[in-house]
Amino acid sequence: MRGGARGTAASEAQEASGKARVTVPRTAAGEATLFRRQSSLVPQRSIAGRSLVMVIAIMTFLACLAAGAAHLVAGAVNDWTSSIQSEMTIEVRPMPGRDIESDVAAAAEAARKTTGISGVKVYTRAESEALLQPWVGTGLDVTDLPIPRMITLSQEPKARPDTADLSRRLAAIGPAASLDDHRAFISRLSTMANALIVVAVGIVALVLAASALAVGFATRSAVALNHEVVEVLHLVGADDNFVAREFQRRFFALGIEGGALGAAAAAICYFIAGILSTKFASSAAADQMEAVFGSFQFGALGYAIIAMVAMTVAYSTSVVSRMTVKRRLRTMA
Amino acid sequence: MNDARDSAPMIRFEHVGMRYGVGPEILRDLTFAIAPCSFQFLTGPSGAGKSTLLKLIMLSLRPTRGVIEMYGSDVARMSETELTMVRRKTGVVFQEFRLLDHLTTFENVALPMRVQGRAEASYRPEVVELLQWVGLGDRMHVLPPVLSGGEKQRAAIARALIAKPEFLIADEPTGNVDPTLARRLLRLFVELHRLGTAIIIATHDYSLMEQFEARRMVLGDGRLHIHEAVLEEPQR
Ligand SMILES: Nc1ncnc2c1ncn2[C@@H]1O[C@H](COP(=O)(O)OP(=O)(O)OP(=O)(O)O)[C@@H](O)[C@H]1O
Numbered sequence: 001m002r003g004g005a006r007g008t009a010a011s012e013a014q015e016a017s018g019k020a021r022v023t024v025p026r027t028a029a030g031e032a033t034l035f036r037r038q039s040s041l042v043p044q045r046s047i048a049g050r051s052l053v054m055v056i057a058i059m060t061f062l063a064c065l066a067a068g069a070a071h072l073v074a075g076a077v078n079d080w081t082s083s084i085q086s087e088m089t090i091e092v093r094p095m096p097g098r099d100i101e102s103d104v105a106a107a108a109e110a111a112r113k114t115t116g117i118s119g120v121k122v123y124t125r126a127e128s129e130a131l132l133q134p135w136v137g138t139g140l141d142v143t144d145l146p147i148p149r150m151i152t153l154s155q156e157p158k159a160r161p162d163t164a165d166l167s168r169r170l171a172a173i174g175p176a177a178s179l180d181d182h183r184a185f186i187s188r189l190s191t192m193a194n195a196l197i198v199v200a201v202g203i204v205a206l207v208l209a210a211s212a213l214a215v216g217f218a219t220r221s222a223v224a225l226n227h228e229v230v231e232v233l234h235l236v237g238a239d240d241n242f243v244a245r246e247f248q249r250r251f252f253a254l255g256i257e258g259g260a261l262g263a264a265a266a267a268i269c270y271f272i273a274g275i276l277s278t279k280f281a282s283s284a285a286a287d288q289m290e291a292v293f294g295s296f297q298f299g300a301l302g303y304a305i306i307a308m309v310a311m312t313v314a315y316s317t318s319v320v321s322r323m324t325v326k327r328r329l330r331t332m333a
Numbered sequence: 334m335n336d337a338r339d340s341a342p343m344i345r346f347e348h349v350g351m352r353y354g355v356g357p358e359i360l361r362d363l364t365f366a367i368a369p370c371s372f373q374f375l376t377g378p379s380g381a382g383k384s385t386l387l388k389l390i391m392l393s394l395r396p397t398r399g400v401i402e403m404y405g406s407d408v409a410r411m412s413e414t415e416l417t418m419v420r421r422k423t424g425v426v427f428q429e430f431r432l433l434d435h436l437t438t439f440e441n442v443a444l445p446m447r448v449q450g451r452a453e454a455s456y457r458p459e460v461v462e463l464l465q466w467v468g469l470g471d472r473m474h475v476l477p478p479v480l481s482g483g484e485k486q487r488a489a490i491a492r493a494l495i496a497k498p499e500f501l502i503a504d505e506p507t508g509n510v511d512p513t514l515a516r517r518l519l520r521l522f523v524e525l526h527r528l529g530t531a532i533i534i535a536t537h538d539y540s541l542m543e544q545f546e547a548r549r550m551v552l553g554d555g556r557l558h559i560h561e562a563v564l565e566e567p568q569r
């Protein structure tokens with residue numbers, strides 16, 4: 001009802017007072033250059049910003065390390081199991097009163113008849129002896145030793161060979177032949193790996209919770225320090241959502257900064273570790289390293305996981321600060 | 334222009350009492366109403382409870398007993414949203430200014446617009462004009478700590494007026510300015526009143542009250558005595 005009213009009020013009162021106190025030239029261009037970006041309603045200084053960024057950075061770093069480790073373990077286990085799974089062996093033991101050659105032939109025949117198995121390689125006696133050589137040396141005459149014979153089976157990619165059927169056929173041949181599909185080993189391995197992954201994910205969760213607590217603590221003290229600001233904002237017509245948003249914005253910025261720092265540090269660590277592991281690959285220790293760590297496949301997915309952890313940290317910073325402010329405001333009212 | 338007779342009161346106090354903690358009752362059994370578009374001075378000796386009464390009206394304090402109604406509804410039963418809406422219709426000049434020290438004069442004055450979520454460009458010209466009118470055109474970009482007492486006071490007044498409130502509460506709005514400027518600021522309030530804003534001004538400055546014939550609410554011993562204006566406001 002009073003649109004444009006002040007204009008009249010101003011000019012009338014100015015007339016009345018007799019002298020205008022206006023001193024600033026009112027050119028639009030001049031004004032535009034004077035206005036800077038709006039300052040934050042929550043004073044920058046009132047938040048322990050530096051230390052909070054450091055806390056968030058350290059927390060993010062640790063969380064990223066744990067998440068990266070989980071990713072590496074998962075990758076390595078995947079490699080192992082898939083390479084082991086694609087291989088099965090039949091072991092034929094020499095037994096008194098049985099002809100090992102015919103047992104081997106019968107077992108190989110049984111394997112060939114099994115669905116899903118694409119290749120059957122029978123180790124001859126000479127080859128089996130050669131396999132033993134590294135362990136017993138060249139000086140020993142092994143011709144009289146009862147050496148078990150191996151048949152390695154390879155499977156069509158993605159096929160699931162009917163191992164139960166094969167085992168039944170082998171049992172029919174006699175007690176000498178047995179199938180080893182490494183199933184027990186694989187299941188023990190994946191149990192262990194899963195346990196490791198659970199531990200790593202647990203660490204990530206704990207670290208995130210700890211940083212959320214730190215943010216909540218910092219928010220509470222920021223609200224307390226800015227009690228006067230909050231009250232004035234309320235009295236000039238701000239609602240709780242507006243006030244909470246002002247705090248949230250500041251804390252989100254800190255969360256992004258801390259999260260980015262921590263994630264960058266973790267990414268650099270994994271990058272360097274990756275370079276070192278490829279350097280090692282040419283050395284003698286490489287095979288052992290590779291056996292343990294897989295081939296250090298951190299890859300794009302690993303870095304994506306790190307980025308995701310950092311984003312989670314920044315996001316939770318902003319959510320936690322918002323919730324904390326709103327709760328504080330409700331208790332203040 | 335003063336159509337206080339036919340309209341429902343903007344604010345109604347009924348047997349309101351107020352004490353701080355376990356201290357003595359500072360306001361006792363106040364019953365009064367403030368009509369839309371009305372003008373009143375609130376006076377009384379220092380420590381009588383003027384600021385306390387104004388804080389009750391601006392909803393920054395809750396009474397220890399009694400009922401306060403604003404725009405027809407009980408304040409104690411208003412939701413957070415309703416309280417915010419009432420506050421947006423109310424402009425307040427605080428006795429101790431309460432400017433935010435980390436914001437420039439311009440930003441302080443623009444605050445009521447900003448908290449309503451309006452874009453800066455939409456209110457900038459209004460804020461600049463008002464600042465120039467209260468003589469702070471060249472102090473727009475300085476922080477309150479470097480302003481003089483009178484300049485702070487004018488900034489506080491500008492902040493209370495910028496959102497064109499329906500109701501203006503001013504606690505000692507001329508306490509820090511010279512008599513000439515005080516007269517000028519009073520004229521500003523009177524203009525606003527003529528344009529339809531209800532106004533309550535706390536002051537102990539009798540010379541100020543003599544310049545404008547209006548209802549006087551006098552606080553003493555925790556009680557309120559109201560002297561209605563004898564004359565209609567002077568003709569212009
Ligand atoms: N937050 C508070 N806690 C306790 N007592 C208070 C508080 N605020 C004010 N008082 C007391 O209430 C009484 C009234 O104070 P108030 O500020 O309302 O007076 P006033 O009329 O505005 O005085 P002045 O003219 O000096 O501004 C005073 O005795 C004061 O000490």
Ligand SMILES: [Mg+2]
Pocket residue numbers: 383384385428504
């Ligand atoms: Mg006072």
